Amino acid sequence: MNDKERHGMTALSTDGAWAGRRVLVTGAGGFIGSHLTERLVRAGAEVRAMVRYTGRSDLGMLADVDPEVRRSVEVVHSDITDPFAVRRAIADCDTVFHLAALIAIPYSYVAPASYVATNVTGTLNVLEAARDLGVRRLVHTSTSETYGTARYTPIDEDHPIQPQSPYSASKIGADAMAESFYRSFDLPVAVIRPFNTYGPRQSARAVIPTVAAQVVAGREKIALGDLRPVRDLTYVTDTAAGFMAVAAADQCVGQVTNIGNGRGITIGDLARLIAEVAGRPDIDIVEDSQRLRPPQSEVFELIAGTERARERCGWEPTVSLRQGLTEVVDYVRANLGRFDVDRYVV
Template sequence: MNTTEDNVRVLVTGADGFIGSHLVERLLQQGYKVRALAQYNSLNHWGWLEDVPAHPHLEIITGDILDATCCREITRDIHTVFHLAALIAIPFSYRAPSRYIETNVTGTLNMCQAALDQGVVRFLQTSTSEVYGTAQYVPIDEAHPLQAQSPYSASKIGADALATSFHRSFELPLTIVRPFNTYGPRQSARAVIPTIITQIAAGAESIQLGDLSPTRDFSFVTDTCDGFIALANCPQAIGETVNVGSNFEISVADTLEKIREIMGSNVKFMTDQARLRPSASEVMRLWCDNSKYRALTGKQPEFSIDDGLRATIEWFCKPENLAKYKPGIYNV
């Protein structure tokens, strides 16, 4: 897949979401023709694609990956599939685990089958660092054991295994892309970085948070998107699972201190019991070994945590963007 080919058309499922909408923009910037799938709704609202400027090479369609007929239709005449559509909120997976299995596993089945039937040239399956659970060793490479510590992570382990089976059984040209903790403009308020930024920007004197002791490997969203595109253009990545992260570990507490300092805030952090995961479900440590990604693509993340946080804060603090969030309501 490269921009010198004629009629290179790619499909992004979950294009109405946080990472998906940024990926659509990056692909358009690099000359690809993009078919973007937004989940159907009666308002014909395209999620974060509403913020993506109209482009002659952007085709937005609505549908549902749980419908096999829809999946066959949207993969027609597609060179590369970036499959991002999924349910991702960990707290809500405790309430609706069956829905996560339906969307993340059955939806992936439908997309793999459709891609195989339509002769798609490359298929990028989106995984998550949550499949590793709490690190047994660091940094975490792709050989690290998988540990289902939430229904969400279990559903993604299942989806990855199913996609892998299509590669091994039917030669689906698959790469599993395993991003670590992506952040940036448009991220859901259920994630910790937007939670803290939006509450400070809204003038809160104290902020309700969950456990601050876990560590994470944060990646700015454009670095994650560039990882998808680089792996799609890497034939050696077919059949591989590849971590995409920063190879940088920081605690949630230290991340929040950075945000407070950048925003010039004296806000106090308060523990909200409703935001705590069950103790055995909390992933305490994530730190990405991205050496395989670097070896395959020759690329490095471009954004430091400080630069990424500044860009994120700048976006969220614009009144027109902050108005899209409800800082006083806990997003499950």
């Protein structure tokens, strides 16, 4: 990758439209949230980052953000399930990006009630506070998992919704609450529906860092779940740009907008591509039964229809899959100690 290509992946927007705007990012300590927070700061926004409270005052992935950027962020340690805390966090903010959620699908089989509390009730707390405080724009984060296994591809925003896991059911409920507040109270809420996002800072819970860590660590075999599902993968800086584009576009208010590449790859082929990028193309890939979803819960094909993203807000992805995977492999090599390659992370 040449310097120009790398700069295009890592340099963040300096769009003057965000200069001086007061913005809240819930879930700012997460993978996408940390990248979005960084991009907003570099664009000139005054960012308040809502991070889930722990006794360690953990910043999550915000700890990996450039220290100069991080010093510009107002960090609020809080909890999305507390309506009073949410209201305080939103106060005086012009725009809210709501990313806080429980997202691990395997754990949703274990503790579904916690997903309802965080993803549905937490979203209700955000909606109520945004309505009462007169927020100019709220971007609510959905997920391609709400579509379930594709009935047709590419999957456009009119595709039927299918709850195939407690996680996806909770996100469907949250999306419905957002739509209801738009229709009932004219709340200026836009729903963004990212397909699978990947990149530096992503946890080993996700398939790409899981594979990359095992390859970089020198394992002879890569242990994965089902190798057949097809996923549409977007590099995280492109996804962050999508959030900002959706927030800026009036045409996205009251609508769901997909963010994806419009191309799919099987998990098996993805693992082989990661191994190739890492210089180990001959590594064995094996199926690990403990990583399999229940048969009726597995989502077998997700390929985004992105025409409306282009039409409504002018968003298109810019980073190729090979370029993005190269960045991930480099990140994992530099941070291998953070990955427990011998343990399945739920």
